[in-house]
Amino acid sequence: MTWRSQASHLALLELLTTGSLRRRARQAEAWDSLAELPWTKNSGRRGELSLVPERRGELVSLLGRVWPDWGAGLAALTARGLPPTPTGWTALQDGLRAEGLPPLPDQLNRRTAAALTASHSKGTLTERRLDALGSTTPTHDGAIRIRPPQGLVAHNSLGAVDLAAVAAVLGEAALPERALKAGLELRGHLRAVLSIENLGVFADLPALEGWLYVHVPGWDTATAISLLAQLRHVPMLHFGDLDPNGVRIMRHLETVRPDLHWFVPEFWGEFVESRGLEGEWPEDLALDDAPALVRALARSSTWLEQEPLAVDPRTLAALAALV
Numbered sequence: 001m002t003w004r005s006q007a008s009h010l011a012l013l014e015l016l017t018t019g020s021l022r023r024r025a026r027q028a029e030a031w032d033s034l035a036e037l038p039w040t041k042n043s044g045r046r047g048e049l050s051l052v053p054e055r056r057g058e059l060v061s062l063l064g065r066v067w068p069d070w071g072a073g074l075a076a077l078t079a080r081g082l083p084p085t086p087t088g089w090t091a092l093q094d095g096l097r098a099e100g101l102p103p104l105p106d107q108l109n110r111r112t113a114a115a116l117t118a119s120h121s122k123g124t125l126t127e128r129r130l131d132a133l134g135s136t137t138p139t140h141d142g143a144i145r146i147r148p149p150q151g152l153v154a155h156n157s158l159g160a161v162d163l164a165a166v167a168a169v170l171g172e173a174a175l176p177e178r179a180l181k182a183g184l185e186l187r188g189h190l191r192a193v194l195s196i197e198n199l200g201v202f203a204d205l206p207a208l209e210g211w212l213y214v215h216v217p218g219w220d221t222a223t224a225i226s227l228l229a230q231l232r233h234v235p236m237l238h239f240g241d242l243d244p245n246g247v248r249i250m251r252h253l254e255t256v257r258p259d260l261h262w263f264v265p266e267f268w269g270e271f272v273e274s275r276g277l278e279g280e281w282p283e284d285l286a287l288d289d290a291p292a293l294v295r296a297l298a299r300s301s302t303w304l305e306q307e308p309l310a311v312d313p314r315t316l317a318a319l320a321a322l323v
Contacts, residue, residue: 001033003066006089012063013070013084015040015051023047026086091128093119098132107178110138139181142223143174145202147213152188154179160187171203180226186212190234192323194263195224197240197249197306204310208319216240218249225256232257235323239263242294243303244281251286264291265318271308272297279303 003009011030015021020043023031031049034040039055042048051059063070074084080095082088097117108116113136115121117129125138148163154175155161163186166173175184191210196202202215212231216224216238228236236257240246242264254260281287281298297304309315 001029003030003062005030007086009063009067009070009073010084010086010089012059012066013074015049016056016059016063017074017084019051021049023049024086094126094128094132098129101132104133104136106135107137107139107181108133109141113138137181139177140222142177142220144177144180144223144227145172145174145215146227147172147202147207149188149190149207149210149212152186152190152212154184155187156182156184175223175227177223177226180223185230186227190231192319193228193231193234193236194319195228195236195238195240195253197238197246200307201239201310206311206316208316211319216249216253218245219252221249221252225253228253228256235259235261237261237263237319237322239306239309241304241306242268242297243277243279243305244285246306247285247287247290247294261322262291262294263319263322264293265309265315266293267312267314267318268304268309269293269296271304272300272302275308276300276302276304 001008003012007026008030011021011027011034015034021027021031021034021040034049037055039052039059040049041052043050067073073089076096077084077088077092080092082091094117101116104116110125111121113133114123114125114129117132118124118126123129130138146163146167148167150164152163153160154163154173156179163173189210190212191208193212193214194208195214195216196205197216197218199215199217202213205213207213212234214224214227236259238250238253238260240249250260250262276297278301280301285298287295287298
């Protein structure tokens with residue numbers, strides 16, 4: 001045992017200051033090493049060691065070698081009423097970081113927020129760390145890709161942008177999460193909203209007058225949901241793969257739009273023989289109210305991709321007939 005990790009240091013400190021040490025996953029190696037030394041004995045409780053009082057000096061000597069500043073660490077924990085455990089140490093470090101935070105903006109990327117309040121940018125934003133942020137809102141900073149129809153305008157307190165004009169130059173437009181959370185609104189007449197699972201179909205499906213196409217890539221729906229929530233008055237359809245994941249995405253979107261219509265045109269069944277893919281369907285997948293084709297695919301363990309329909313001339317007619 002090299003006693004290099006902070007978790008092992010805390011194991012020694014807890015044994016020294018409390019006289020006992022419970023076995024924890026993060027300290028398993030240190031616990032096992034201490035269990036083999038004559039400094040400890042079984043406390044009588046499962047997974048707990050007790051310090052042999054006569055060997056206390058040897059434990060202090062080891063602690064001083066591997067963690068020279070252990071006294072300062074213990075003092076800092078004691079001052080905050082925290083135990084000498086990994087959980088207590090984490091709380092101490094979180095508190096010290098919170099005290100040293102600079103003034104923060106209204107919104108902050110969650111990775112930046114974690115880097116400031118946790119030990120690294122991929123740390124979890126726990127309730128304690130969120131409290132340290134105060135009124136600052138952590139963001140994922142996603143962006144939703146859309147293909148807007150003529151007349152659709154993005155508007156906020158700073159002004160307005162003709163999204164169709166942007167798309168005329170770029171082929172599409174993007175709406176950042178921060179803008180939507182800050183109050184960006186879409187204004188203009190919409191006949192319908194079509195959420196599309198796969199990028200190829202989103203890019204290749206010919207435009208329909210008055211229709212807003214929204215790319216909803218798999219489970220990355222957080223930003224899309226922010227947009228769809230403000231378009232509740234507009235009829236909405238979802239066009240995705242006919243496979244288990246496609247069903248789950250559809251069900252997820254239904255939690256935001258219970259009136260969501262599942263776009264599964266009848267002619268899609270013609271592709272089963274030539275384009276069907278072998279794939280299992282979980283028994284617990286909710287299909288009672290699914291379109292007949294979806295239920296048939298589940299019975300035959302077949303999946304269908306949506307891409308072949310992108311350029312099928314019947315697709316636009318089937319969409320238009322639904323609104």
